Amino acid sequence: MSDWGINVIFQGQNFLRLLEGLGVSMRIAVVSVLISSVCGIFLGLLMTSRYVAVRSLCRSYLEAVRIVPLLVWLFVFYFELTKVLHLQLPAEFVADIVFSIWGTAEMGDLVRGAVTSLPAHQRESGLAVGLTRWQVYRYVILPQAVRRLLPSAINLVTRMIKTTSLVVLIGVVEVLKIGQQIIEVSILKVPTASFWVYAIIFFLYFIICWPISLWAKHLEKRWQ
């Protein structure tokens, strides 16, 4: 029975090590999601500014981040930051930076979308019943904007989690890398190791992202 390929996963510390590797990606995801949420809200509000210059500056930032693949930005930052700063940054730290920059841009766009999609008469009818500007914001605009924002923001989170898988390509030792190490060690004894290891990584990602997607879908249904 011991030559069953799937046993590779449960030999020794293998499964634990895979989870640890996943933890590395998830840490990057969590840090960058947190930073992006805060900065993204500011960026989004700036994008609705009255000043054209502010708006177009934010817009350029967003477009610049989006126009080439994220993997390219990972490489550019990983190699060029080192050069510019004259010190070797750990790949994980570079990943934090790049994902935060990207997440902020995407989140900002979502926030802008949520705020500007509210019809003007909402604000006006708030003012018409005698609320102050701040009260209008607090009781009329904000609750509606949040409802529009939250489902797509949650979807962005799953997108960021999925995209963290790329960090292996700049040398971060995360789940995929550890998977490769496990395969290398056991390839002679268990020829099918790579099938099982990649299958388990596939499902690990699925098990993390799926509930989050379902949650987003649930909110979307409830609020629209």
Added chain:
Amino acid sequence: MKETEKILLEVHKLKKNYGNKEILHGIDFSVHRGEVVVLLGPSGCGKSTFLRCLNGLEEIQSGSILLDGSIISDGKAEWYAIRQKIGMVFQSYDLFPHMTVIENILLGPLKAQKRKKNEVEKQAAELLERVGLLDRKDDYPAQLSGGQKQRVAIVRALCMNPEIMLFDEVTASLDPEMVREVLDVMKELAQQGMTMLIVTHEMNFARSVADRIVFIDEGCIVEESEPEQFFTAPQTERAQRFLDIFSYEN
């Protein structure tokens, strides 16, 4: 005269539910060829539901519908073939927005009936001419007013050479000044002998165009009579109450 005596559409004990709620409670009804019947009744009484059952847009729970003597509601007949004989115009503008006026009109005759293009085009042009919209035939629906759209919708249904036309409050979402142009088209149709089943809230129009008024309340036919009698001396208290509402408005 013989021809007009013939029953074109017959409904027996038609029942219709939405979920557990029965909306139509066993309707018995018939229309003769060439007859114009106006259905009246308070909002929510089931007029639209009734019309939609007649051309298979709603499934019925029991009873039967006969067109020209043959059963069409038993699930054996293909609705898409039957619908070619039953024209319907809805309250909301229902033209296909991605097609020009003429494309809207030609779609059914060409694709569903597989008729010859030049023959249908000729008929379409004649019909458009009659409703005064021939010069708009290459416009998109978005370029037309509500009244114009409804006239095109009528032409679209007519071009299929239907045996009967169903109208469901076709003027209800029009601006008042456009109601007239649509009603005129319908009146002309009636005078030419088209068999018509009309749901409307335009009482004066109903009175002048109808051969018969059918009053529906809460999913039952409560009263059927000639227009003069219905409007001057309704037989039931419910019809009287219904008319009172309108006389107050006028």
Added chain:
Amino acid sequence: MDQSFIAASIPLYIKAAGLTLNLAFWGVLLSLFVGAVCAVIGYFRIPVLCRIMQVYIELSRNTPLLIQLFFLYYGFAKIGIKFEAYTCAIGGLAFLGGSYMAEALRAGIESVGKIQIESGLSIGLTRWQLMRYIVLPQALAVAVPAIAANVIFLLKETSVVSAIALADLMFVAKDLIGMYYRTSEALLLLVGAYLILLLPLSLFFRYLERRLRNVGLGN
């Protein structure tokens, strides 16, 4: 910056851009096909296939392309199912993109109002004619922005295929960095190459979207 190095490397990038475009083209085409099949299955609510489709969509949307590719390329090879890297890449892109295209088309189809369908039925169209003449043309017009976004998305996602040893743009850049350690030049060319591919495309899509909105099919 070493200009002669840049000049010498340009042909490599042009060749690699060809592969990137080739992968994106077939990936997009197959994604659209998969998406259309899913949309039709969903529209007609075909019993068993509907279930399978839901499972596929959830798997595709909740796993990263990189892992899908590794699984497909390295994993399956070891249980006797071998694909070329090129086939894997296109298959992976179609697996990923199919669910995104399905979503775009579904939203488009749902945007076609009930009254449109009923008036199509009332002039005697069959279900298929209804789909062909009424639902699809309107659904596609609505879905164009989402489809365009997916095309850009898939083109960018192709950058991942270098991980299964396909010589796309990313691969060439990595290669040059590894061999000569000319990082700035290699990366500059990389960014430039993607800009040349993506900028015109996204400008074109933006123009297309505006055109569609302005034609304003009414309602």
